[in-house]
Structure formats: C-alpha cells, structure tokens
Amino acid sequence: MRRRRVGGSGLEVSQIGLGTMTWGVSTDVDAATNQLTAFVDAGGTLVETAESYGNGVAQQMLGEVLSTAVRREDVVIAGRGGVPGGPLGEGSARGALLDGLDSMLERLGTDHIDLWQLPFFDARVPVEETLSAVQVAVYSGKTRYAGLVGPAGWQLATVAERGRMLGGVAVPVAAQAEYSLLCRGPERELLPAALHHGIGLLAWAPLGRGVLTGKYVDGTPADSRGASPGLAPYVEARRTEHATRIVHAVLTAADGLGTSPLSVALAWVRDQPGVAAAIVGARDAAQLTASMAADQLVLPAEIRAALDDVSDPR
Structure with missing residues (x-):
C-alpha cells in the first residue's frame, strides 16, 4: 500500500487507514486481530482509534493485538482520547487533556501515540492553554504529532497560527472530518484552510457510511450496519434521494471500469487535494481486503469529473 506525508509534516501514513469504531461492539478480539494482521501485511500503517469507541474497549483491544500479533513499531496510531471532567477541568483545559492522554496510553498499553487528535475546539478555553498541553505531550514523548477532529476552517486556521507563535511544535499536522461523495462539506472551508496551512485531512466515512458500496440499493441487508439498532441512524442519515443518484453514478462507473463501487468511492476521496x-x-x-484493493485504482479524469458533477452539493 502506498504512503503519503500528512500535510507538510514529516509524518508518513498509508493512504488508506484502518478505523476501529466497531471494535468491542460488533468486532471481537479475534476478528480485530485478523483485521490488523491483514492490514499490516498489505502495507497499511495508519490505525485510528478513539476513547468513545466501545467506551474505551476498542483501544484496549488494539493494545492487546499490538502486544500479541502485530508489532507496535509497524503501525501509526492516530488516537482520539476522551476529555473527562474533574478537578482539573474539562473540555480542552490543559489538565483534562493531559489526563485523558494518560488514560488513553494506559488503555493502549504503549508509552506514546503517533498522532494525538484533540477531540474538539473548545471556545471556553484559551487556545494557548490547549496548545501548551500539546507542547507538554510532545516534549515528554507521549505523542509525536497533534491534530484536530471536526474543526471548522476558521478554527483550524486559528490553531495553526497560534501554534506557530508558540514555536511550531503545537501546530496541528492533521484534521479529521467526514468526507465522501455524499458529504462534501469540508470543501467549503476546512480543506482550503488545511491546504493553506499545510495540514493533511484524514477522511472518515469515505464510503458514505457504507451507502456508496451499493449494498442498500435494494433494501437493508441483515448483516449490515443499517440493520443494527445502534448504527441504523448513522447509516440512515446518508440514505437520501440525492444520495441514490450518486450511488447509481458510482455503480455505473464501477461497471465501466470493471471494479467495485467501493473502490470507485474510496479512490475518489483518497485522491482529492x-x-x-x-x-x-x-x-x-x-471486507477490509476489499477496501485495500482500492489502493491500486486511479480514476480516469472523465469519470472523476462525472462524479464531481453528480455529487455537487450546490
């Protein structure tokens, strides 16, 4: 699997990352081990995890797999920790952030993560205080880089500029946001801000929460997320009339290229600026192997233009 630099930083990751949202919920430790082993064997490196996934169970499972089946040095952990309330504050207060980072490291069974993703932009706390927590984490070796999850474009730009004033160590190298043919919102503000400041986008739900694979065209498969009580609302939010037109365009493109709709949808996101x-x-x-197969697909310019047109949010 090919690798890329994250924005203008020196951090390199596989251009397809493995998310662990279902670990500890519908994915047990054996299945998780098989997933991560196959992923690393194929050249994948980026593994994304969060405290909210299974209430911390996903991170515990990842730590277990890294201690038994996959070497820690073979993966790049992008970790998003929870921000517990308590005597040290909450939200993006320095004490709460560092406490949350320590808890995440304990769950993962490691002494550092590679990319610490701050959970949100907290207007109640001075940006400089939040960034000082990043400085402490970097200087202490608990993280190598930092990023933001779900920021608006102006928030990302503000953090980048303030970080440079503090010497550059705390400047985010990544921003994580939902981005797909069904969700092109980041193109309004976030992507332009990220490109301007040399920050790489980590696109989650690039398959439109599974809708772009075409599996929901004729109904809801019993073994799909759309049939799960906990995840059905997550999927239903992307099953709209506009989405149906986009899905049919993806199916047509896949048929013409002799590949899967999954590969077409994933390749479109992967190669966006x-x-x-x-x-x-x-x-x-x-299922993961099918996603990794998209690594080799490059969409012809005319197909990319057609998908751009049919999915244009305007």
Missing part, C-alpha cells in the same frame, strides 16, 4: 488518508472500517478481514 489535501487528503492524506481515507479511513475505513470493516466487519471482518475479507
């Missing part, structure tokens, strides 16, 4: 990696989740190793 400013995208460092597209993060995919999987039910099992076989």
Whole structure:
C-alpha cells in the first residue's frame, strides 16, 4: 500500500487507514486481530482509534493485538482520547487533556501515540492553554504529532497560527472530518484552510457510511450496519434521494471500469487535494481486503469529473 506525508509534516501514513469504531461492539478480539494482521501485511500503517469507541474497549483491544500479533513499531496510531471532567477541568483545559492522554496510553498499553487528535475546539478555553498541553505531550514523548477532529476552517486556521507563535511544535499536522461523495462539506472551508496551512485531512466515512458500496440499493441487508439498532441512524442519515443518484453514478462507473463501487468511492476521496488518508472500517478481514484493493485504482479524469458533477452539493 502506498504512503503519503500528512500535510507538510514529516509524518508518513498509508493512504488508506484502518478505523476501529466497531471494535468491542460488533468486532471481537479475534476478528480485530485478523483485521490488523491483514492490514499490516498489505502495507497499511495508519490505525485510528478513539476513547468513545466501545467506551474505551476498542483501544484496549488494539493494545492487546499490538502486544500479541502485530508489532507496535509497524503501525501509526492516530488516537482520539476522551476529555473527562474533574478537578482539573474539562473540555480542552490543559489538565483534562493531559489526563485523558494518560488514560488513553494506559488503555493502549504503549508509552506514546503517533498522532494525538484533540477531540474538539473548545471556545471556553484559551487556545494557548490547549496548545501548551500539546507542547507538554510532545516534549515528554507521549505523542509525536497533534491534530484536530471536526474543526471548522476558521478554527483550524486559528490553531495553526497560534501554534506557530508558540514555536511550531503545537501546530496541528492533521484534521479529521467526514468526507465522501455524499458529504462534501469540508470543501467549503476546512480543506482550503488545511491546504493553506499545510495540514493533511484524514477522511472518515469515505464510503458514505457504507451507502456508496451499493449494498442498500435494494433494501437493508441483515448483516449490515443499517440493520443494527445502534448504527441504523448513522447509516440512515446518508440514505437520501440525492444520495441514490450518486450511488447509481458510482455503480455505473464501477461497471465501466470493471471494479467495485467501493473502490470507485474510496479512490475518489483518497485522491482529492489535501487528503492524506481515507479511513475505513470493516466487519471482518475479507471486507477490509476489499477496501485495500482500492489502493491500486486511479480514476480516469472523465469519470472523476462525472462524479464531481453528480455529487455537487450546490
């Protein structure tokens, strides 16, 4: 699998990342082990995890797999920790952030993560205080780089500029946001800001929460996320009339190229300007292997233009 630099930083990641949202929920430790083993064997490096996934179970499972089946040095962990409330404050207060980072490291069973993703932009806390937590984490060796999750364009730009005033160590190298043919919102503000400041986008849900694979065209498969009580609302939000037109365009493109709609949708996101990696989740190793096959597909210019047109949010 090919690798890319994250924005203008020295951090390199596989251009397809493995998300762990279902780990500890619908993916047990054996399935997780098979997924991560197949991913690394194929050249994948970027693994995304968060405290909210299974209430911390996903991070514990990742730590277990890294201690038994996959070497820690073979993966780049992009970790998003929770921000617990308490005597040290909450939100993006320095004490709460560093406490949350320590808890995440304990769950993962490691002494550092490669990319610490701050959970949100907190207007109640001075930006300089939040960035000072990043400085402490970098200087102490607990993280190598930092990023933001779901910022608006102006928020990302503000953090980048303030970070440079503090010497550059705390400047985010990545921003994580939902981005797909069904969700092109980042193109309004976030991607232009990221490109301007040399920050790479980590695109989550690049398959439109599974809708772009075409599996929901004729109904809801019993083994799909759309049939799961916990994840059905997550999928339904992308099953619209506008989405149906886009899905049919993806199916047509896949048929013409002799590939899968999954590969077409994933390749479109992966090669958008400013995208460092597209993060995919999987039910099992076989489904993950199908996603990794998209690594070799490059969409012809005319097909990319047609998909741009049919998915234009305007």
